[in-house]
Amino acid sequence: MGRGVLERYEVETFLTLAEELHFGRTAERLGVTTGRISHVVKKLERRIGAPLFARTSRVVQLTAIGRQLADDLAPLVTGMDEAVRRAVEAGRGVTGRLRVAFLGEWTAPVLLKAVALFTERHPECQVEVHEVQLYNSRPSLEDGSIDLLIAAYPFDGMACGPPLLTERRVLAVPAGHPLTRAASVSLEILADHPVVQYPAVTSAEFKRDRTPEHTPSGRPVPKGPTGNTFSEMLTLVALGRGVLPVGEHTRTYYPRPDVAYVPIHDAPPIRRGLVWREANTTARVREFVRAATDANAVRPAGRE
Amino acid sequence: MGRGVLERYEVETFLTLAEELHFGRTAERLGVTTGRISHVVKKLERRIGAPLFARTSRVVQLTAIGRQLADDLAPLVTGMDEAVRRAVEAGRGVTGRLRVAFLGEWTAPVLLKAVALFTERHPECQVEVHEVQLYNSRPSLEDGSIDLLIAAYPFDGMACGPPLLTERRVLAVPAGHPLTRAASVSLEILADHPVVQYPAVTSAEFKRDRTPEHTPSGRPVPKGPTGNTFSEMLTLVALGRGVLPVGEHTRTYYPRPDVAYVPIHDAPPIRRGLVWREANTTARVREFVRAATDANAVRPAGRE
DNA sequence: TACGATCGTTGATTCCGGTTCAACGATGGG
DNA sequence: CCCATCGTTGAACCGGAATCAACGATCGTA
Known part of the structure; x- marks a missing residue:
């Protein structure tokens, strides 16, 4: 990574001023003082070695170098913004596809109740139910071909939710x-x-x-x-x-x-519940675990 | 500008770790502590909502989301770096083209001496000499068709260097x-x-x-x-x-x-020297003014 | 199997630089 | 001519970036 890298606030200040061409509005938009804008722009210009803005006390406009830089930076900043947005969506958003699996058909009902509640809560997230066998349960989780598995605890090296099934x-x-x-x-x-x-x-x-x-x-x-x-x-x-x-x-x-x-x-007792790769802890996964917990909650006696 | 924007140090830390896949080396490369790396990555992951790295105590590797983000960000950061580098080159570098002009042919010799010295010092910067008339001297400076002009002081609204010619x-x-x-x-x-x-x-x-x-x-x-x-x-x-x-x-x-x-x-006395647009104060311009000053220095009497 | 070496984590602490604040200077309109 | 609007400047402040040291986990080795 080069040594010319600008701080986030520098890019933000520069591009906003390049857009507004007005120190007051720029400061307001960024929620800082005009003095701050002045300082930052001056520091940037010292780094670049030439004025980026031609400012008289009445009008602010970009210099040739300033315009070039603004045109170069704007799409890149948008791109970074997009990249982060996509990552957040993948990590925090409850959309896309979720693959859950059971091991042994007798645990399927518990899983299906969870799927029903999850789908009700997040209709925009597509859920696939698979069945795995003992021999491929761990590899399936590790290579990402399934996101969650209902299995017996303990399940080494995997994250696990609260127990959904207990038996003597x-x-x-x-x-x-x-x-x-x-x-x-x-x-x-x-x-x-x-x-x-x-x-x-x-x-x-x-x-x-x-x-x-x-x-x-x-x-x-x-x-x-x-x-x-x-x-x-x-x-x-x-x-x-x-x-x-x-x-x-x-x-x-x-x-x-x-x-x-x-x-x-x-x-x-033997306890069973959802397990998943620690590194695959997305909002989808967390939400599914929550849905599974809620859907299979033991209803307290005497309550409706 | 979106709200998901990352700080420079966050991007730097993330991309370096994505490259090294080792907290120690990453810390060393960035000149910080491993503790810092850990903090920053953790904060990033909290923001994204999912792990970016799958780390056992022995091996560090990117998760799917982490790899996606790294692949997205890397070229954008390179691009920003490039854009700044170009701007610095334009502002601080003494290369490219410099257009200088005189007004009235009798001032040409002073300008040409400056050109000679400047070209000797900066052979990689191409200098063009133009002649302007009274009526278009100011517009030429303002629209950027010339960078510097040797003219009589005072010259309103323009930056000026030390006097090169004085006369009674x-x-x-x-x-x-x-x-x-x-x-x-x-x-x-x-x-x-x-x-x-x-x-x-x-x-x-x-x-x-x-x-x-x-x-x-x-x-x-x-x-x-x-x-x-x-x-x-x-x-x-x-x-x-x-x-x-x-x-x-x-x-x-x-x-x-x-x-x-x-x-x-x-x-x-009437004084003449170089004038230029304040907003066009690049290293090229500063260097030319310096060359002009040196080339036309009055040699102190009694010195060689 | 216990020990040492290597690595990443954690929380309290430190300190630097981002930001504010207030006074100032410049410019143009009524 | 004075006032309103804007950008500039330097000192002071404070939050968060970075350190530090203790800790826990894992693997190789004697």
């Missing part, structure tokens, strides 16, 4: 397993059975949440075999190769006669 | 007039004879200098007829219609048998 954890065990006779189990039970592992693509933090390496009391949890998909992991459970803590919804959405579920009474 | 005043009288018998006369004599008047085109200040309305002691000076050119005025003198104070050079350059000249011992 249950332990998946083979049908007929002795544990199925218990009304509920403790997390401590994990130390006594191999635990089926999530695939490597899953983030470390997520795995630690679902299949911890230690029980709350610190006992090590034996690692069972690894499945590549959720269905595959349930199959490993059914085969008796291990147990697996899962969300309660699994009972409904993955109905399998060969797997049984036992509530875990001392595990925190 | 003499009184033009008809040949054979009684005053020709005196070795010299006083300005007071003007009260006793009608004085031929300069034409209306001449400035009031100039006329007051050459054909004053009162003598130094305050006696009124009778007005004689008006001539349209200098030759015509001398002819009026020859015809006995009045007298006229003129410069000594008139004796040599307007040799007329019907006019005689008597020195005026108590009149200040």
